[in-house]
Amino acid sequence: MHLNGNRREHPLPASRVDSAVGYTLGVAFVINDMALAIWGGDTFTVPLPEALRGATQLFGVYYPKYRLFVLVIGGLVFIGLWLLLQRTRFGALIRAGVDDAEMVEASGINIRRVFLMTFLLGSALAGFGGLLGGAFLSLYPSADAEILVFSLAVVIIGGRGSLVGAGVGSLLVGLLNTFGQVMFPELAYFVIFGPMAVLLAFRPLGLFGKAA
Numbered sequence: 001m002h003l004n005g006n007r008r009e010h011p012l013p014a015s016r017v018d019s020a021v022g023y024t025l026g027v028a029f030v031i032n033d034m035a036l037a038i039w040g041g042d043t044f045t046v047p048l049p050e051a052l053r054g055a056t057q058l059f060g061v062y063y064p065k066y067r068l069f070v071l072v073i074g075g076l077v078f079i080g081l082w083l084l085l086q087r088t089r090f091g092a093l094i095r096a097g098v099d100d101a102e103m104v105e106a107s108g109i110n111i112r113r114v115f116l117m118t119f120l121l122g123s124a125l126a127g128f129g130g131l132l133g134g135a136f137l138s139l140y141p142s143a144d145a146e147i148l149v150f151s152l153a154v155v156i157i158g159g160r161g162s163l164v165g166a167g168v169g170s171l172l173v174g175l176l177n178t179f180g181q182v183m184f185p186e187l188a189y190f191v192i193f194g195p196m197a198v199l200l201a202f203r204p205l206g207l208f209g210k211a212a
Contacts, residue, residue: 028144032141032142032144035141036141041140041141042140043138043139043140044134044138044139044140045134045135045138045139046131046134046135046139047135048066048135051065052065052066052069053065053066056068064136066135066136067136070132070133070136073132077125077128078163078167081163082163082164085163090114090117093109093111093114094114094115094118097109097111097114097115098161149189150173150177150192153169153173153192153193153196154166154169154170154173155169155206156169156196156200156206157169157172157173157196157199157206157207158170158172158206158207158208158209159205159206159207159208159209160205160206160209161209162206162208162209164208165206165207165208165209168207168208169206169207173192176191176192176195177191177192179191180192
């Protein structure tokens, strides 16, 4: 524990962080093998609703209806999360708990329950995202590891703990991945992680990351 102005910080020991990461990866491997044993290794896709099939003309360009639908839903989810974090008491508790969990506990708030509810909300959004993405991305064993790579790039580029950073980072990673696959298919990953390495050299916390 040390003092930083008027704020006390309690950094987690490296051993506890390493243990948490190890446990998380272990659980992920177990769930992955269980899913493989129960549902097999076949590739699945989520069928598209009839109304969202085909393409529509947008500003003189034909664009798939479903991808446009996903884009709109993503924007609505982003706005909803921003309003939740910035305009509600629950969002204020989340932000206060991240800054100083002990002070929130001293105020009579069960911060562990708040963090649990936050985790459940994030898990629900992850499942919802998988449902939407399963309609144009094939679902197969180990697909989670590939998505995790892009998620890591989004968090690093956007900045940890920033909702705006997550939105901007996801757009940048999506654009870099698309242009990389079209223009440099053999260097698709480098097109993402190359600029990310350059960015970290000048902004170690990402575009919108803040120091703890």
